[in-house]
Amino acid sequence: MPRFEARVLYGGLLIAAPALLALVGVLTFGLPGARWIVPSALAVLALTAWVARWQYRRVIHPMYTLSSLIEALRQGDYSLRGTRGSVLGDMTDDVNRLAERLQRERLEFEESSYLLSKTLAALDSAVFVFDESRCLRLVNPAGQQLLNAEKHRLFGASAAELGLAALLDAPPIQTITRAFPGRTGRFEVRHAPLRSGGRGGRLLVVNDVGRVLREEERQAWQRLLRVLGHEVNNSLAPIQSMADTLATLAARDPLPDDWREDFRTGLDVIGKRAGALARFLAGYSSLARLPSPNMRDVDLAQLAKKAAHLQQRCPVQVEDGEALRVQADPDQIEQALINLLRNAVEAAPAEGGLVRVRWRREDARALIEVIDNGPGPPRSDNLFVPFFTTKPGGSGIGLALVRQIAEAHEGGVSLVARKDARGALARIWLPVG
Template sequence: MFAMKRTAPTERWLVGSALIALFPVSGIALALVWFAAFPEKIRWTVTAAVIGANLWFVHYLTETFVTRLRNVSSLLFSMIEGDYSRQMRSVESSQSLNEIVKNLNALSRKLSSEHTGTFESHALLEKVLDQVDVAMFAFDDQTRLRWSNRSGTALIGTSANRGKSAEELGLASFLAGEVPRVGEAAVAGKRRRWQIRRTPFREEGRPHILLLLSDLTEPLRREERDAWQRLLKVLRHEISNAVTPIASLVDTLPRIIQRPEKNPDWQEDLIEGLAIIRSRTAMLVTLMKRHRSIAGPSRPKLKMIEVAKQIRLVAAAESRIAVRLEPGPEVRLPADPEMLDQVLVNLVDNAVESALLGDGGVILRWQAFPSRGLFELEILDSGPGIANPEHLFVPFYTTKPDGNGIGLVLSRQIAEAHGGALSLHNREDASGARAILQLPLVPLRDPPIPSG
């Protein structure tokens, strides 16, 4: 229908143009026949022949060119409809029309190839998204569900829910608020902890929203369970080391006292056994104190301090080696002086102990980044480096004979309680370790409560 409406005026124009072009020749021929002394029969025969020739020529012209144009229109209409399988035959009688046909056939093949590639890419993307363990939903501008991956479909029920609104699916709350964020919400009757992300996109010119929901409940529980297991393993080892000798002595000492015939040195054995019990009991008390400290420091009492001055004091107090300072700017920032001093002492002490195993060098340098609102202290040592970086912040883990395994953990908790961060890495420019302490230059409205 589309092609017919477009070609009918073209046909009339082409027929009219052909008749106008033939009129002078035909008119002259007929005038010569009718005004010359020809018999009547010849006049009518020639007239019929001229008219017939004109009609045949017009018919041929129409069938040849208009049919080709209709085929071109039909091919274009097929491509508009997404059918790229059709091809036109060459037109040897018209070079111009043949060029058009060749270009249209080439365009059809190119579109067919791109359509196939797009379809295959889309199918691959669908398979990949179905394997992702994140629920994904696409909503249109009316917040109606248009697509979901396998995880999303499993979360809301069946694919029959497509077309329903976010309100009906219980997902409306996820389409509002800041992202990314983590929050608890009930979906399909199950209350879980979600990481929520959104991103806008357009399809066929209309705005859509892609919603991504990651279920954090199981990973968080698994991480919490693993943390408890690690802690219990350490506590079990520490308590076993303390209690085993006590249990043995509690069983042995009464026998020494109850013997009818006592050894001359039985009193010394008794005193020695009680001393061991006292020592192991003190170890348990120390263990409990360590456990309380690792549960996290209290909220920092912030006040503006001269952090560079505090760094110099800690460096000057070190007597084992000379700590080298590379002074930075004089900076005032909000911090708890006692807590910050504890962090600085821990970090410098670790660096010095490590440097004593190397060539004895420790460097402290600092700088401020006002545009980022950040102060950064760098502590470099020339020791052997970090052998087990994955255990750096594991509670009670230590490689020192007299270490308690809580210094770095506590230091990081204090840094985070100030809204900062603490990280340790092996140096890339030389042997040794590099500790970076970052603190905010501006006070936090509500300093975070350290996690326990």
């Protein structure tokens, strides 16, 4: 800036040079017309001084202002703004817009950083970020708990010092059983490359899958015990009540005339409830002891027709489909189809009941569908939960067994309401090949 100011002053001197030379000539040599030249020279000098001052206020001052704005941007202060009204007004507007953009981007960056920090703090997974030299640059609270150390002790330490170098050298995705300083269990470990500021880095995520599995197992046992307790109590309560009644009756002396009939009725109730409880526990045993599928080449059309012919209450319409073969356990898949068809037949009305079964290929999977015109499935998320049933006298085993069979074949099952008409649509899918 001083160099530019010197150039402006140098230009003013060039303008005033002729007047200065004329004035020196008059004073030195006494040139004619001196009385007119001196006032003119003085006027030129005054004009030159005014122009120089005007140039300073019009050019030099705005340049200083612009320089201050740029210096503020360089220092990271985006709050200053310049005003228009000078020869550099357009440039000042550009600098103001740049400052507004940088201020907006800084705000967005700070908000994103705050959101990222809150997200990392809320994660149950341990997150570690290493730079190109494998020194720790970022860790979340779960990572601190996993290593049982404060953040200031971990920051800057190498992966080898933290005992994490082997995880970074292992495959990108793995499941291991390991003892960390803060926790021991089964972990899923993932790592991936990162780049920041043109430099490489590494992201390491350690997730305690053992704790998740234990929590799921605990909830499953709680659901199972609730159902078992409910069913067992439903059978034991009438058995106990009837046994107490018969004991009271047997203690009477003399026995009433109809004691034989009362005993026969009571024992019949006890036998029926005991049989129901035995069937319930047998269904549970079949669900818990399902063997691994014995894979063979299976013709789905033949299997579907065989399962459909076993239903006698309501005829099952088998729609012709393409020839489709899968690798599956025919006995288990047939049992799954029988369960789905039995549910459909029981849901179909006694008069005008219609149940259909069809199959087709959909991408890389074989899809089998069972359609009925009954009232549709109940609105519940527990349809495939073991021992959950909405049917009087139902065991709650059928759909749970179907899902277990389908998942053992790396497939799946669903039960939804039909969209084209009244009724339910059950699907079971299996991988092809």
